[in-house]
Amino acid sequence: MNRDVLSTLSIPRKFYEDLFRETDGLKKRLERKSALGLCSGRVLATIFMEPSTRTRLSFQFAMTKLGGAVVDFGPLESTSTAKGETFEDSMRMIDGYSPDVIVVRSKLEGAARNAAEICSAPVINAGDGSNEHPTQAMLDLYTIQKTRGKIDGLKIGLMGDLAHSRTTSSISYGLDKFNHVTIYYIAPPELQIRSEVASLLKNVKVEKTDRYENVINDLDFLYVTRLQKERFNNTSEYEKLKGSYQLNRTSLSQFERLPFIMHPLPRVDELDPDLDKLPAAKYFEQAKNGVFVRAALLRRIISN
């Protein structure tokens, strides 16, 4: 049985429905501290070859709260990577230590799939370059489901640096498994969703625009993403664009009704903190859901 989690492309709707129900149940148990024995004696290996806070910490909190242990590969400069070891050798070595699950982030597209081919332990892709970040999509969809009670029929705007965003690829493939969903890709032409992503969507209706003002009144959710400075080859292009998609109370005051606002975080300038107290702001709740959704996923993988 394949227990790897590499991409949302092949994850069916039923998987989300089951996972969300399990997340609800586990959340209650975690709040009562009664979930503790679920992963005792189990070890999660976390390997982050790019900076991460939210994903790494939420996996560590999830595993710890289930009573399991975490062994972290550590920052690159403290590891054999500094001595010239290949990714393949590092993964094979870690797999040899028999972790129950391996979580891996890399700046290279396909790294997690590569790892999964090498490892006998289940591998979770925690972000591979601009490609995918499937557990982010799971917590995003969970947040949408909890906020609106459904995903079918919703209109979701994905805004910002879509060209370099693994988050928006993964959530797009996820939304595509639900019915009558419309995705509005909101970005300047040079940062629009990659055609290889859009071409894989079969079910959702797709709209593209370069201005959120054009579509905001139609949206149920506006999902904002960071311009990923580290993925630009050219700093001046980054500087020119970064101001174009900044939301704040002033810029939003012209609209009668706001969609729910989401963001995978971290944010830089694109969401002003003056929005944080609006009932529409769901991004901190979204981050919080990361622990519960990932705990449910870990438990499911480990008990399979």
Added chain:
Amino acid sequence: MNRDVLSTLSIPRKFYEDLFRETDGLKKRLERKSALGLCSGRVLATIFMEPSTRTRLSFQFAMTKLGGAVVDFGPLESTSTAKGETFEDSMRMIDGYSPDVIVVRSKLEGAARNAAEICSAPVINAGDGSNEHPTQAMLDLYTIQKTRGKIDGLKIGLMGDLAHSRTTSSISYGLDKFNHVTIYYIAPPELQIRSEVASLLKNVKVEKTDRYENVINDLDFLYVTRLQKERFNNTSEYEKLKGSYQLNRTSLSQFERLPFIMHPLPRVDELDPDLDKLPAAKYFEQAKNGVFVRAALLRRIISN
């Protein structure tokens, strides 16, 4: 109920008395390995935005020995701070993951208070710039109490870089809650205790001098601190002063009777290792007490 530990300014004498009694009891249990269940299922989040060994490790040892788990935010360059995330957003995110206690160190004064305003979890200040380091004061006072059986009536010299030292601020406010204590601030004028610290002391008698030789015969304890190179704007000023307060067997041999010597550690040049075997040298015992005092504090906060 406020369970944050941000400053010693507002901590009453009774708090120390209770904490020290609890520390004594817990120390015995830790030595017998029978304290293990006290924090099982609990998670401590440690966030060190400045280098730390003693404080970070002693909190991690304390929590681990109580049977709890630790999730560390990790070095700054591995986190979202490297992507431009604000301190406020990082704290809000971590708090969303529901740790049982958050320990935070920052180079910015007021950072822990800022964190406590954002977080629903209890926040312990593990050092905020030159401002305060309250758990250091707790273990310092515990060490004084265990060494002399009392704090009331003692004469304590605080020497070194008082201007930049959060340690001496916090212990000063702590000593101020006891009776008939005299604090001798021993430093050159440019490194003397900040007037905003001294002005908050109500109970202790305060003396200032620039030479320890003037007062050493009166002291029960001489508490030495490191010149904090990283807080000087000007390296030449640092170089000029660093030699002025170096203690060794030769410099101390002229005195008939030595006070107990304390130091928050790490030391650089200010305490020669030739002093380490003197019965008066209490600084390694002081460091060791850090685990017990912090364990007692964590347990108290978590069981409240």
Added chain:
Amino acid sequence: MNRDVLSTLSIPRKFYEDLFRETDGLKKRLERKSALGLCSGRVLATIFMEPSTRTRLSFQFAMTKLGGAVVDFGPLESTSTAKGETFEDSMRMIDGYSPDVIVVRSKLEGAARNAAEICSAPVINAGDGSNEHPTQAMLDLYTIQKTRGKIDGLKIGLMGDLAHSRTTSSISYGLDKFNHVTIYYIAPPELQIRSEVASLLKNVKVEKTDRYENVINDLDFLYVTRLQKERFNNTSEYEKLKGSYQLNRTSLSQFERLPFIMHPLPRVDELDPDLDKLPAAKYFEQAKNGVFVRAALLRRIISN
């Protein structure tokens, strides 16, 4: 009783025999997840002052799987070492926190012995400069024993940068405790085994050569090591030599029968990945054995 593990020089044959039997038993229990309680309530402190992946992670996996906890000193730049603290003070501090075992790696020869003199907790040398790495030798010898069912009478080639390798020193002293073993040191003259190592061998037969082709047909095992770039003073010398000892299918195709190939890993260019699937390639199994052997060692030290 001395529970430190600093060098293989003084470890008798009986120690290995017992350890290997305990490793076999523990391996079965770890695979059934029934070893979990063996170190519960115990804390391992890991201190790596040089980059490490395999050694650090395998100790962390070993302790975690025994149900114990690990506190890691962290990367140097996050610690008091960055503030100028001496190694001696750091070790004394950590020992004061009462870990059950301390594992230490340093770039300085003798660092672990120095630590053991300071610490009351048992100290395991996880590599001290070019000197020794005794637990690597234990897992190497375990791998040889499991592969051939014996160590006595075998012919072992140690190849590569023997002059700078702590691994080959430690395994040499280990092999020297068995009977009728021949060690072939295979290296150019400038990288040959140090005379102070060879002079300590009493029991093994020693041969030296600069070409593996001369001896490969006689070998039971060919143990390859990395040129340790970080130990060369002169980069051009490193570049000149690194190609001389690269093994791949082509270079090995001329030999009728291959010895088992071992390597402490990480490898850089010296072993081509095209060898990995050969039945003779034992280096990943060797790495995997690290967790089991170190778990058996930790358990033995802790239960003594």
